[in-house]
Amino acid sequence: xxxxxxxxxxxxxxxxxxxxCGSCGRFQYINFFFLxxxxxxxxxxxxxxxxxxxxxxxKCDIVGEPVPGIHFEILSTQCSYLKKNxxxxxxxxxxxxxxxxxxxxxxxxxxxxxxxxxxxxxxxxYISTMLQLGTMLIFFVGRITDTIGRRRSIQLLIGxxxxxxxxxxxxxQFISMPINYK
Amino acid sequence: xxxxxxLALLGFTCGEIVxxxxxxxxxxxxxxxxxxxxxxxxxxPYLFFVPExxxxxxxKHRYDELEVLLRQIARCNRxxxxxxxxxxxxxxxxxxxxxDINRRNKIKLSFFSxxxxxxxxxxxxSKLLISGLLGxxxxxxxxxxxxxLGAMDEIDPYLNIIIGAIVECIGxxxxxxxxxxxxxKPIFILFLIPTVICLLxxxxxxxxxxxxxxxxxxxxxxxxxxxxxxxxxxxxxxxPTSIRATGMGFFILFSRFGSTVGPMIDAAISHDRSLMNYxxxxxxxxxxxxxxxxxxxxxxxNVPLADKIDYNTNKNQKQSLNT
Numbered sequence: 001x002x003x004x005x006x007x008x009x010x011x012x013x014x015x016x017x018x019x020x021c022g023s024c025g026r027f028q029y030i031n032f033f034f035l036x037x038x039x040x041x042x043x044x045x046x047x048x049x050x051x052x053x054x055x056x057x058x059k060c061d062i063v064g065e066p067v068p069g070i071h072f073e074i075l076s077t078q079c080s081y082l083k084k085n086x087x088x089x090x091x092x093x094x095x096x097x098x099x100x101x102x103x104x105x106x107x108x109x110x111x112x113x114x115x116x117x118x119x120x121x122x123x124x125x126y127i128s129t130m131l132q133l134g135t136m137l138i139f140f141v142g143r144i145t146d147t148i149g150r151r152r153s154i155q156l157l158i159g160x161x162x163x164x165x166x167x168x169x170x171x172x173q174f175i176s177m178p179i180n181y182k
Numbered sequence: 183x184x185x186x187x188x189l190a191l192l193g194f195t196c197g198e199i200v201x202x203x204x205x206x207x208x209x210x211x212x213x214x215x216x217x218x219x220x221x222x223x224x225x226x227p228y229l230f231f232v233p234e235x236x237x238x239x240x241x242k243h244r245y246d247e248l249e250v251l252l253r254q255i256a257r258c259n260r261x262x263x264x265x266x267x268x269x270x271x272x273x274x275x276x277x278x279x280x281x282d283i284n285r286r287n288k289i290k291l292s293f294f295s296x297x298x299x300x301x302x303x304x305x306x307x308s309k310l311l312i313s314g315l316l317g318x319x320x321x322x323x324x325x326x327x328x329x330x331l332g333a334m335d336e337i338d339p340y341l342n343i344i345i346g347a348i349v350e351c352i353g354x355x356x357x358x359x360x361x362x363x364x365x366x367k368p369i370f371i372l373f374l375i376p377t378v379i380c381l382l383x384x385x386x387x388x389x390x391x392x393x394x395x396x397x398x399x400x401x402x403x404x405x406x407x408x409x410x411x412x413x414x415x416x417x418x419x420x421x422p423t424s425i426r427a428t429g430m431g432f433f434i435l436f437s438r439f440g441s442t443v444g445p446m447i448d449a450a451i452s453h454d455r456s457l458m459n460y461x462x463x464x465x466x467x468x469x470x471x472x473x474x475x476x477x478x479x480x481x482x483x484n485v486p487l488a489d490k491i492d493y494n495t496n497k498n499q500k501q502s503l504n505t
Contacts, residue, residue, distance in 0.1 A: 017266050025255075025258065025260070027254070032186070036190075037225055038193070039189075039191070041221065043197015045197075045218065046198075047197065047198050047201045050205075050331075051202070051339070052205075053211070054333065054339070055333065055452075106205075106209060113211065121453065122450050123449075124449045125448065132438050133438075135434075138431070143427070149239075150232070158229060161222065
């Protein structure tokens with residue numbers, strides 16, 4: 001190359017090379033279009049908790065045959081009920097073990113499935129905790145992308161998201177198991 | 183300040199709307215899960231076509247793959263091969279030379295003393311800790327407000343979440359536009375103040391008109407979305423390039439601590455009204471503390487992007503302006 005060409009090439013960087021290849025052309029538009037679906041998936045997964053683990057309104061469900069001389073009174077918290085005799089004297093207070101849920105807004109939620117109400121309401125947050133713990137791994141993802149490249153990282157991460165959830169969902173759907181395992 | 187960054191945030195809000203629509207159609211938690219899996223399955227074919235990042239290929243000295251990728255870009259964008267190939271050859275050669283020079287010029291310090299030097303560098307450590315705390319509080323409040331939109335009594339959760347997503351969208355666009363002119367810190371404080379106000383008012387309007395409750399909640403969501411957007415742009419600019427990834431990782435880690443703790447506290451005290459009010463006031467106090475902390479950090483608008491941590495003032499720095 002002549003010295004003139006060398007001088008004009010002094011400050012050329014990779015950006016300039018890409019500029020010459022077309023920094024904002026069809027290639028970029030196509031890939032932008034598809035890549036935007038990944039943040040959408042992230043938004044979907046983050047907000048699943050709002051609908052899947054929502055708490056609908058519930059009422060305590062007292063089972064058992066009616067015994068003459070005894071009537072029940074449910075407390076306003078819907079978590080326990082009082083057993084009273086005809087003279088309105090309280091015999092005992094028992095915690096609720098079954099509830100009837102209002103399905104009009106959310107349909108059947110996981111809260112209903114696992115009875116995550118009253119004493120168990122704290123456990124409902126475990127679902128959200130699991131999700132956020134997963135997102136904490138972003139800390140390491142930066143390092144991983146530097147080592148194995150962006151393309152392999154995306155493939156690896158989508159695989160990690162997809163395959164365990166398919167496995168758990170298949171198990172939940174087709175095998176009936178007691179609620180505690182769920 | 184990239185277009186791609188904003189697109190990612192807007193995609194996130196789209197995801198909220200999509201999941202609300204999906205949940206509206208399948209009123210069952212497991213069916214919703216299957217629907218989401220179907221969506222991800224639809225994305226899998228694209229995984230085979232994801233291109234590699236050219237900058238990364240260059241830093242890893244994978245010149246052959248880089249050339250193939252550049253050819254692909256040029257062919258797709260219908261540009262001729264002649265001009266860029268000349269530039270490309272020059273870039274590769276100068277990169278190869280730079281690699282050898284860098285290898286000879288590295289300062290030899292043991293790993294342990296490097297860590298010591300890093301941990302005792304007060305400006306960097308204070309930036310790390312403050313940004314961590316900012317992330318913790320902002321994401322804590324963000325998820326509290328967002329999840330709350332779907333859990334209000336008597337108010338349709340689907341509509342509320344969709345409106346929340348639209349409001350969040352606006353909350354991401356507006357600070358991005360104004361940060362260029364007015365700087366990061368003022369805009370951040372400008373969005374934190376309505377957050378504090380909304381957090382303080384929310385317990386008081388509990389028994390009011392439905393529209394007032396929705397209005398205050400959506401205003402809170404708007405404010406905290408703007409604050410989150412500012413942090414995602416401000417925090418990377420605080421750190422020099424060599425530790426930017428570490429700084430960002432640290433910041434996101436603490437943010438997700440906050441987003442974990444939020445729903446936990448919520449689920450534990452959801453039945454006790456007075457305790458909930460106290461928690462709102464606590465969050466408002468934390469946000470006020472954040473406003474104070476942000477004043478301690480440097481402004482990064484129109485400040486050159488540092489390349490390395492400046493342990494002594496005589497080091498040279500490469501300069502590139504950020505707008």
